[in-house]
Amino acid sequence: TDSRQNFESLCVNAKDSRVHYLLPGVLYLRGDTRKVFFDFIQKEQTNKYENALIEERSLSELIALNASVALLNNDLIALQELLPHTDMLVDMEKIFICDQNYQILASSDPKYFNQKVNDASSIALHEKWEKEKTRTVQIRHDGVIDTCSAIMVGSKTIGHVRIITSTDRLEAQMKELILWGVLYAIIATAIGGVFARLIVRKLT
Numbered sequence: 369t370d371s372r373q374n375f376e377s378l379c380v381n382a383k384d385s386r387v388h389y390l391l392p393g394v395l396y397l398r399g400d401t402r403k404v405f406f407d408f409i410q411k412e413q414t415n416k417y418e419n420a421l422i423e424e425r426s427l428s429e430l431i432a433l434n435a436s437v438a439l440l441n442n443d444l445i446a447l448q449e450l451l452p453h454t455d456m457l458v459d460m461e462k463i464f465i466c467d468q469n470y471q472i473l474a475s476s477d478p479k480y481f482n483q484k485v486n487d488a489s490s491i492a493l494h495e496k497w498e499k500e501k502t503r504t505v506q507i508r509h510d511g512v513i514d515t516c517s518a519i520m521v522g523s524k525t526i527g528h529v530r531i532i533t534s535t536d537r538l539e540a541q542m543k544e545l546i547l548w549g550v551l552y553a554i555i556a557t558a559i560g561g562v563f564a565r566l567i568v569r570k571l572t
Contacts, residue, residue, distance in 0.1 A: 416538050420459075420513055424533050425504050427452075428517040432503075432529040435465055435519045439473070439527045447474035459537050461512065464530040465519070470494070473527075485530070489514055493530075511535050 431450050438446035451463050451474055464485065465474040471484045489509050493516045496505045504517040512532050519527040 416541065417508075417513075417535075420533065420535070420538060421506055421515075424513055424515045424531050425506060425517070428515045428529050428531045429504055431463070431465070432517040432519045435529065436521050436526065439465070439467070439519055440521065442473075444473055450474070451476050459534045460531065461534050462530070462532040464528075466528045466530060468525060468527055470528065490530075508535070511539070 435447060435450055437443075438450070447465050450465065453476065460476075462480070463476040464472045464480065466472050466485060469484070470486065470490065472480050472482060475481050489507070492507055492509070493505055493514060496507060497516060497518070503520070504515065506513060506515045508514070512534055515531045515533075517529045518525045519529060
């Protein structure tokens with residue numbers, strides 16, 4: 369953030385003081401530079417998670433919107449046909465359609481059919497849904513994004529769509545971003561050292 373005049377003045381004074389080596393602090397990952405770097409990492413991480421939340425919410429609400437008639441008619445085949453295959457969807461682990469008692473009537477994995485979801489995360493989702501009174505609620509736990517959307521007829525809730533998506537890929541992307549950021553800081557510092565040495569040589 370220093371001006372050219374201030375930087376040249378610093379070099380001149382360093383020469384007068386018989387300084388033989390100068391490393392510009394402007395390229396260090398500290399002070400304002402450090403804050404900007406970590407703010408960028410935080411912003412990128414937030415944006416990636418927000419995009420993942422929006423995508424999962426949209427799919428969950430779309431399935432819920434189309435599931436009401438089949439659920440009212442207890443048409444299990446039609447409910448199953450509403451579910452996209454998870455192999456075709458990046459990061460998606462499980463998709464359920466449940467009745468109002470949280471019994472699974474359709475599932476992307478057949479082994480969950482007819483089971484009742486009453487684990488800790490399911491209870492947390494239900495409690496959040498009861499508290500917020502919104503059509504869709506989302507929580508993050510155990511490396512996943514967990515989304516639950518109400519299947520409604522009028523103002524009455526007759527079931528739920530549940531989508532569980534892994535955050536492993538997002539976490540890997542953030543680790544890679546941080547790694548590249550650290551490498552950039554190291555390279556920038558090294559270049560700063562070379563740059564400073566050249567300036568000092570020129571001044572001497």
